[in-house]
Each structure stands twice: as structure tokens, then as C-alpha cells.
Amino acid sequence: MTKIGIVTISDRASAGIYEDRSGPAIIAFLAETLVSPWEPVARVIADEQALIEETLIDLADRIGCALICTTGGTGPAERDVTPEATEAVCRKMMPGFGELMRQESLKYVPTAILSRQTAGIRGASLIVNLPGKPASIRQCLQAVFPAVPYCVDLIGGPRLETDSAVCKAFRPGA
Numbered sequence: 804m805t806k807i808g809i810v811t812i813s814d815r816a817s818a819g820i821y822e823d824r825s826g827p828a829i830i831a832f833l834a835e836t837l838v839s840p841w842e843p844v845a846r847v848i849a850d851e852q853a854l855i856e857e858t859l860i861d862l863a864d865r866i867g868c869a870l871i872c873t874t875g876g877t878g879p880a881e882r883d884v885t886p887e888a889t890e891a892v893c894r895k896m897m898p899g900f901g902e903l904m905r906q907e908s909l910k911y912v913p914t915a916i917l918s919r920q921t922a923g924i925r926g927a928s929l930i931v932n933l934p935g936k937p938a939s940i941r942q943c944l945q946a947v948f949p950a951v952p953y954c955v956d957l958i959g960g961p962r963l964e965t966d967s968a969v970c971k972a973f974r975p976g977a
């Protein structure tokens with residue numbers, strides 16, 4: 804069964820100060836979008852670079868997640884280090900994901916440019932950063948998801964199938 808990692812990176816959600824709503828929003832989006840069998844592996848952690856790196860490595864190398872979505876820690880504040888952790892564990896960066904997500908987010912909030920969200924490849928795992936705000940999840944994933952299944956194909960991951968009424972995955976030549 805295809806495993807998908809969901810990592811909420813928030814000091815306050817991980818301390819129980821507020822309930823994590825962004826991790827569940829990622830799971831809800833994937834449940835609506837994917838028709839091939841998959842299983843979420845969710846983690847809620849603090850904004851600590853070493854811990855983020857450890858979690859991403861565990862989900863990619865030990866659990867074997869085809870896709871890992873993070874939420875939170877992408878902004879300019881001192882403790883926002885998710886993009887640094889992502890870059891540290893990835894062999895290849897995929898800057899187009901961040902570019903498209905910021906462009907799309909700008910339709911909703913003028914602060915979209917404050918997110919340094921990016922994406923990258925570690926082994927056969929695609930890691931995608933999302934902002935922390937629960938509402939940003941759908942806005943960002945809807946924009947990039949058409950390219951996700953083909954990206955996962957190209958890195959040797961499992962074949963992800965989407966419900967074309969919700970998200971039309973694009974595979975060149977298919």
C-alpha cells in the first residue's frame with residue numbers, strides 16, 4: 804500500500820496549545836483526490852531543524868513514503884526552518900512547486916510571498932512544503948497536484964491515480 808507522510812511542523816500544535824487542523828486538511832484533500840490505495844503516516848512535531856530532518860528521513864527511508872507533505876514553518880520568523888530542513892535532506896530541489904504555490908496563494912492572501920515553501924526529492928520520495936494555515940492546504944495542493952503523480956513515476960515511486968473529476972493528473976504521452 805502506498806504510504807504518504809503528513810508532517811505538521813508547529814511549536815504550538817505539537818505542544819497541544821491548539822489542535823492541528825492542517826495535517827487533517829492534507830489527509831482530507833488526499834482522500835478526495837486519490838483513487839489508488841494509500842495510507843497516511845502522520846506526525847506532529849516542533850519547529851526544530853534537526854527533528855524535522857530526522858522525521859523526513861524516517862518517513863522517506865524507513866517507512867518508504869512516495870510523497871511527504873509538510874505544513875508550517877515556511878515563513879520568515881526565526882523558528883521557521885522547514886525549507887532549510889527539506890533542502891538538507893533532499894538530493895534534488897524542485898523549485899517549480901514553491902513558485903506555483905506562491906503564485907496561486909497570491910489570489911487569496913497578499914502575504915503569500917512570505918512563504919519560502921519548496922519541494923525536493925529524497926530517494927524515491929517527493930517532499931512538498933505547505934504553509935501552516937489550514938486554509939492554505941487545499942489552495943496549494945490543488946495547484947500542484949496535477950504534476951505530482953508523474954513526478955512520483957519519474958523517481959521510481961508507485962503509480963498514483965487521481966479522480967479526474969477532482970484533479971486531472973497529467974502524464975505526458977499518456
Ligand SMILES: Nc1ncnc2c1ncn2[C@@H]1O[C@H](COP(=O)(O)OP(=O)(O)OP(=O)(O)O)[C@@H](O)[C@H]1O
Pocket residue numbers: 811812813814815816821822823824825826850874875876878935936937
Ligand atoms: N497546524 C495548524 N493547525 C491549526 N491552525 C494552525 C496550524 N498552523 C498554523 N495555524 C494557524 O495559523 C496561525 C499562524 O500560523 P503560524 O505561521 O504562526 O504557525 P506555525 O509557525 O506553524 O506555528 P507555531 O508558531 O506554533 O510554530 C496560527 O496562529 C494558527 O491560528
Ligand SMILES: Nc1nc2c(c(=O)[nH]1)N[C@H]1C(S)=C(S)[C@@H](COP(=O)(O)O)O[C@H]1N2
Pocket residue numbers: 874875876877878879883907908909911912914915916917918919933934935936938939940942943
Ligand atoms: N494559500 C495561502 N498561503 C499562505 C498563507 C495563507 O493564508 N494562505 N499565509 C501566508 C503567511 S501569512 C505566511 S507567514 C507564510 C508562512 O507560513 P508558515 O510559517 O505557517 O508556513 O505563508 C503564507 N502563505
